[in-house]
Amino acid sequence: MADSWRDLDTPVPLVDLGRLERNLREMADIAGAYGVRQRPHTKTHKTREIARRQVDLGAHGITVAKVGEAEAMVDAGFEDILIAYPVIGARKYDRILPLLERARIRFAVDSAAGARAAADHFARHGRTVEVLIEHDGGANRSGVQNAEEAVALANLVDGLPGLTVAGIMSYANAYKTDDAAEQAEIGRTEGRAAVAVAEAVRAAGVAADTVSVGSTPTARHVVTVPGVTELRSGVYVFHDVKQVSLGVVGLDRCALTVLATVVSHPRPDRYVVDAGIKSLAGEDYGWGTHGIIVERPDLRITLATEEHGIITLPPDAEDPRWSIGDLVRIVPDHACGCANMHDALVVVDGEDVVDTWRVIGRGRVR
Ligand SMILES: Cc1ncc(COP(=O)(O)O)c(C=O)c1O
Numbered sequence: 264m265a266d267s268w269r270d271l272d273t274p275v276p277l278v279d280l281g282r283l284e285r286n287l288r289e290m291a292d293i294a295g296a297y298g299v300r301q302r303p304h305t306k307t308h309k310t311r312e313i314a315r316r317q318v319d320l321g322a323h324g325i326t327v328a329k330v331g332e333a334e335a336m337v338d339a340g341f342e343d344i345l346i347a348y349p350v351i352g353a354r355k356y357d358r359i360l361p362l363l364e365r366a367r368i369r370f371a372v373d374s375a376a377g378a379r380a381a382a383d384h385f386a387r388h389g390r391t392v393e394v395l396i397e398h399d400g401g402a403n404r405s406g407v408q409n410a411e412e413a414v415a416l417a418n419l420v421d422g423l424p425g426l427t428v429a430g431i432m433s434y435a436n437a438y439k440t441d442d443a444a445e446q447a448e449i450g451r452t453e454g455r456a457a458v459a460v461a462e463a464v465r466a467a468g469v470a471a472d473t474v475s476v477g478s479t480p481t482a483r484h485v486v487t488v489p490g491v492t493e494l495r496s497g498v499y500v501f502h503d504v505k506q507v508s509l510g511v512v513g514l515d516r517c518a519l520t521v522l523a524t525v526v527s528h529p530r531p532d533r534y535v536v537d538a539g540i541k542s543l544a545g546e547d548y549g550w551g552t553h554g555i556i557v558e559r560p561d562l563r564i565t566l567a568t569e570e571h572g573i574i575t576l577p578p579d580a581e582d583p584r585w586s587i588g589d590l591v592r593i594v595p596d597h598a599c600g601c602a603n604m605h606d607a608l609v610v611v612d613g614e615d616v617v618d619t620w621r622v623i624g625r626g627r628v629r
Pocket residue numbers: 304307347434477478479480495496497498499
């Protein structure tokens with residue numbers, strides 16, 4: 264193992280251990296202050312080591328998006344997993360069956376067809392699986408649209424063998440505004456809506472103990488809503504350009520960077536590094552960047568192709584005077600996509616390389 268990250272071959276993802284641990288503790292404190300339990304979304308890091316730290320800090324379980332991620336996390340020793348996604352298809356139900364022998368597995372349902380198919384399957388195998396009724400908390404993707412639909416679906420599930428309602432889950436989209444007051448309102452609105460839906464389901468006679476909500480930008484707001492029981496924030500472990508642009512944290516809180524080498528300086532206003540979208544992930548949320556350069560936070564990856572990260576200097580920018588072969592660190596636009604691009608994350612403490620963590624959920628998209 265290299266002693267210093269400066270000796271590593273590039274491109275390579277680096278995790279700053281001190282920043283990671285601060286981010287982990289802060290979110291545990293946010294949830295703990297209101298007695299809300301954490302079930303962090305591990306799709307951000309997909310590693311055993313970070314999930315273990317989350318559980319050690321009090322998370323009562325973890326969240327994943329896919330059955331494949333659940334398989335990886337059960338193999339890594341985790342025993343309480345929510346697949347926060349509508350799980351559809353007999354092949355997936357067949358893969359959940361053996362996991363039930365080793366862990367508590369819950370998943371989301373938002374349709375009668377999905378509920379019936381899952382219920383038939385699990386009942387045929389003599390199993391009953393806990394599900395959360397997914398309510399669309401404002402993300403405008405999956406989820407029942409109102410309390411009436413939630414009650415109808417909960418009643419249906421309640422009458423089926425093979426499934427049982429454990430509660431409600433929802434997800435809001437706080438990524439559309441950098442206004443702190445609007446983000447706070449989005450978080451509180453999501454929480455209130457999910458609690459109201461859970462109360463309607465309970466009033467209809469179906470137990471719905473869990474009210475699972477939240478994301479990184481909404482976390483500190485959604486936990487203040489009485490009745491919320493579970494917080495699923497994910498990207499907070501690393502933070503990223505998106506969180507910085509939203510005003511959630513400063514750049515000094517970002518724990519994941521990609522170390523890259525300057526490989527070309529073809530004209531005075533352009534440098535090219537060896538980290539493109541296959542290292543940084545392909546998102547650009549409209550802020551005109553695929554990443555911010557740590558050594559020069561005024562400079563960005565302005566364009567990324569597969570293996571080229573292109574830094575175009577703004578007209579008034581001071582030339583960084585990098586030489587070919589120089590190293591730069593890049594804070595990615597979206598940490599979750601970035602981590603998923605790599606087999607392993609190299610853990611650093613200051614200059615020192617202290618560990619390597621395998622991205623065990625990588626590629627587990629089914
Ligand atoms: C269903 C669900 N829950 C929780 C999260 C975590 O949100 P964040 O990464 O903003 O903390 C996500 C993120 O995509 C999600 O899709």
